[in-house]
Amino acid sequence: MGIKINLHKSPPAPPADDNYGFGTTFTPHMFMMEYSDGKWGEPSIEPYGNLSLDPAAKVLHYGQEIFEGMKAYTNPKDRSVHMFRPDMNIKRFNKSCARMCMPQVDEELFMEALHTLIDLDRDWTPESPSALYIRPTMIATQASLGVVAADKYLFYILIGPVGSYFAGGIKPLKLKVEEEFVRSAKGGVGFAKTGGNYAASLLPIKRAKDEGFDQIIWLDAESRLTVEEMGAMNIAFVYADKIITAPVGDTILNGVTRDSVGILCGDFGYNWIETPPIIKEICDDAESGKLLEAFACGTAAVVTPIGKIHYGGKEYTITGNTEGPVTNRLRETLCSIHTGNSEFHPEWVTKISTS
Ligand SMILES: *Cc1c(COP(=O)(O)O)cnc(C)c1O
Numbered sequence: 639m640g641i642k643i644n645l646h647k648s649p650p651a652p653p654a655d656d657n658y659g660f661g662t663t664f665t666p667h668m669f670m671m672e673y674s675d676g677k678w679g680e681p682s683i684e685p686y687g688n689l690s691l692d693p694a695a696k697v698l699h700y701g702q703e704i705f706e707g708m709k710a711y712t713n714p715k716d717r718s719v720h721m722f723r724p725d726m727n728i729k730r731f732n733k734s735c736a737r738m739c740m741p742q743v744d745e746e747l748f749m750e751a752l753h754t755l756i757d758l759d760r761d762w763t764p765e766s767p768s769a770l771y772i773r774p775t776m777i778a779t780q781a782s783l784g785v786v787a788a789d790k791y792l793f794y795i796l797i798g799p800v801g802s803y804f805a806g807g808i809k810p811l812k813l814k815v816e817e818e819f820v821r822s823a824k825g826g827v828g829f830a831k832t833g834g835n836y837a838a839s840l841l842p843i844k845r846a847k848d849e850g851f852d853q854i855i856w857l858d859a860e861s862r863l864t865v866e867e868m869g870a871m872n873i874a875f876v877y878a879d880k881i882i883t884a885p886v887g888d889t890i891l892n893g894v895t896r897d898s899v900g901i902l903c904g905d906f907g908y909n910w911i912e913t914p915p916i917i918k919e920i921c922d923d924a925e926s927g928k929l930l931e932a933f934a935c936g937t938a939a940v941v942t943p944i945g946k947i948h949y950g951g952k953e954y955t956i957t958g959n960t961e962g963p964v965t966n967r968l969r970e971t972l973c974s975i976h977t978g979n980s981e982f983h984p985e986w987v988t989k990i991s992t993s
Contacts, residue, residue, distance in 0.1 A: 641669070641754050646685035652762045656801065660938070661771065664798035665759035669751045672779075673741050673791040681747060683755055689792070692781035696788045702778035703833040704734040707870075707937050708894070709769040709800075710756055710990065711976045719763045719770070720978045720987040724752055726894040731774055734830040739787035740776055748774070755795055756990045766977045767802035803939040808961050810945025811934060813868070814851040815917060816842050817949075820859035821866065821889075828866075828889040835891075839869055851948065853934070857917060858889065864914035871936030872896035873944070875915055875929055876964045885912040895935040898975075898986065899968055905982060908964065917949060924954035931962030933969075940976075941969035 649666035664686055671681040697703050708727045710719050728748045735742050756763070756770065763770040773796045778788035819842040822828025827835060839854075846854045855873060856866045866884050867873055872893040874883040881903055886892040903910035923929035924947065932944040943966075945959035957965075974980040978987045 640681075641751060642680060642682040643754070643758065644682060644684050649685075652764075652799070656764055656768055656799075658764070658768060658799045658801045660800050661773075661798070663800075664796050665762040667755060667759055668797075669755045669795035671743075671751075671793045673793070674789065676789075678741070678743070678793075681751060683758060686796070691779060694781040694783055696778035696780055696782060699783060700778075700785060701832070701834045701837070702738055702740065702788055704731065704738050704740060704776050705831050705833070706731045706734075706772070706774040707831070708772045709937055709976070710763060710772060710797075711766050711769045711978075712763050713978045714766060715979070718978065719756060719760060719990040720976070721752065721756070721772070721990065722976050722988075723894050723898065723986050724749065724988055726897065727774070730831065730892065730894070731776075734832055735776065737827055737830045738832050740778070740791060743776075743793055751795055753991050754993075755797060757993050759797060760990070762797070762799055764799045767804065767973060769800055769802070769976075770797055771800040772797050803942065808943065810943040810957070810959050810961060811852045812850070812946040813944055813948065814846040814849065814854050815865075815947060815949040816846070816854040816856055817862070818842070820862075821856040823859040824887070824889060826889065829886070829891060831891065836870075843869055855917075855947065858914070863916055863918065865917055865920065866890050867893075868934055868936075871934040871939060871942075873932065873934050874899065875920055876931035876933070876962065877923070877928065878930060880909040880911050881964070882911045882913055882915050884914050893936055895937060895940065895972070898972060898983075899935050899941065902968055902971055902982065906967065921947065921949050921952070921954050924956050929956060931965050932956050933965040935968075940972050941965055 646666040667683050668686045672679045706727045710721045728745050732742045776793045779792050780788035780790040853868050858864045867890050900910045934942045943961040947954045
């Protein structure tokens with residue numbers, strides 16, 4: 639398809655230490671493509687740099703924006719770099735596009751853009767379990783305050799090293815069930831990775847953090863009786879005979895990690911059931927010991943144990959605030975698949991082609 643490459647004249651070297659944190663360090667290049675007059679223009683890779691936007695650009699006023707989040711990992715044996723199920727993120731990006739009234743991106747070109755950009759800045763892919771975070775983004779750039787979909791867009795991809803969520807060891811999460819605010823409603827945009835969902839969550843998350851919690855658990859907006867998901871992760875509950883998680887619909891972000899965990903559960907002979915978890919039952923079962931484990935899953939934290947849940951003014955402890963065996967097995971299996979080091983689902987990793 640021919641992606642034009644405009645190389646950075648004096649690219650900075652990758653950082654020497656590995657204190658990357660999350661989302662603050664980026665490689666010297668970015669992928670860019672503009673949409674106008676009803677079609678996409680020439681795709682190119684450019685030096686990383688500021689964007690020039692008209693202050694009336696629609697994205698700045700009405701939030702017509704979508705993004706994706708995925709990772710590439712280094713195989714410690716041969717230093718090859720692998721993306722994890724990028725086809726799923728590409729498809730989800732186009733689903734978000736459709737809901738936010740934005741133009742679709744050709745899947746093949748999207749994939750080629752990922753390979754070309756990651757290969758170009760390959761030196762920036764850290765040792766596992768640190769990873770290269772990939773952030774495809776689309777914004778409405780048309781300068782107009784009319785509340786209609788824009789006719790100009792910018793699609794770009796940023797990449798940068800991020801530290802492992804587990805750098806300080808496995809720490810079970812302490813979560814607050816959010817009883818005042820809701821994340822999304824039926825017919826809304828909860829299934830789309832669009833900026834507004836995250837802007838709306840900042841206040842409830844800040845309040846929870848100020849109260850000493852790591853994150854919040856969202857309930858469904860209608861009955862407020864069932865668990866939907868977390869701020870940027872899905873959530874599942876482990877019983878002796880089943881593992882339950884909320885079914886995806888239009889209120890839940892359909893996580894690639896969630897989908898992968900469900901398939902692995904099948905491989906391991908666990909009974910993965912998609913049914914709305916009733917928060918009252920989850921808490922009662924945590925108290926009686928019937929609930930064995932709970933975990934969060936997403937690209938950032940892979941699979942992370944949940945140690946405490948706060949609901950209705952009471953705190954419930956799960957698995958004695960440690961990591962349970964099912965959570966551990968799912969996390970370790972996924973981590974070894976990520977680097978291309980597992981007999982499970984080698985088809986899930988896509989090796990970055992070399993130019
Ligand atoms: C991205 C995201 C997830 C997890 O999706 P993954 O594809 O597993 O990273 C879950 N919930 C929300 C709200 C998200 O934005």
